[in-house]
Amino acid sequence: MNTTEALKLRLEYELLEVQQEILILLETHSEPEYLALKNLLLCSKIADWPEKIGEHVPEKIRRKKLRIEQTQAALIQLELGFYGFCADCDAPIEIHLLESDPATQRCANCQNRTAK
Numbered sequence: 001m002n003t004t005e006a007l008k009l010r011l012e013y014e015l016l017e018v019q020q021e022i023l024i025l026l027e028t029h030s031e032p033e034y035l036a037l038k039n040l041l042l043c044s045k046i047a048d049w050p051e052k053i054g055e056h057v058p059e060k061i062r063r064k065k066l067r068i069e070q071t072q073a074a075l076i077q078l079e080l081g082f083y084g085f086c087a088d089c090d091a092p093i094e095i096h097l098l099e100s101d102p103a104t105q106r107c108a109n110c111q112n113r114t115a116k
């Protein structure tokens with residue numbers, strides 16, 4: 001298995017994991033709207049989850065929703081052959097950054113620039 005295939009597996013696995021975590025978080029809320037959301041998600045494609053989850057959810061779930069968007073974006077880039085290039089400067093993203101977060105979108109230079 002090459003590095004890209006290994007990263008792809010990690011992304012796919014993480015996506016499944018985050019889906020599970022969201023469902024568990026929704027279960028911990030007793031309000032009927034969260035139960036309804038959970039049932040809605042269970043019969044929706046993962047690609048539709050971020051839209052269905054929306055903005056009016058607790059911070060924890062919003063963060064997981066963001067992670068779904070990031071991992072999905074990376075998987076789409078993999079499919080299209082654009083994976084591993086910086087969203088800001090188009091330079092190849094350093095492999096150690098991709099290995100620490102396969103959904104990362106920026107090279108070391110641009111990460112440092114936005115961190116400041």
Ligand SMILES: [Zn+2]
Binds near residue numbers: 108
């Ligand atoms: Zn860059």
